[in-house]
Amino acid sequence: MDAPTSSPLAQAQPQTGVQITLKLMATLTDYLPQPRQGHQITLNIAPGTTIQDVVERFRLPWKLVHLVLVNGVYIAPDQRDTRVLQEGETLAIWPPVAGG
Template structure:
């Protein structure tokens, strides 16, 4: 299946050169875990602070679970960030 994978802020340098608007489309196995995706792009797990699937937060304990992603999902990841 295909999903959209996004990295932002100080993680955006981990994206390949063909990324557009901080996003790349990737082919993944249906049983892929979020940690596997995070590892695949060379993002240190401790830097993947905010992990969103279609805008909804996935906590650290959910990132090793399989079957959390479906075709067309959007995974977006930030390091610890804040503003105001």
């Protein structure tokens, strides 16, 4: 039985998936599965997947999701549940960092 699709984007494109690069920095690297290349993995996601979907998929604690960039562009917290990731993009997430 096929699952219904709610996104017009998902209906317009075949369900082959979207490939992105996920980079988890500093202590968040521990949340990446093996095999990984340092602090990043290549990830296949469904069309219409948001940043929030990826955070939830990897069970990242929201208090540790501090700085979020897509292709080097900052994504504000209020946009992370609606920003859909596209083919070839790089999602990078940093935890809060304290220095001295």
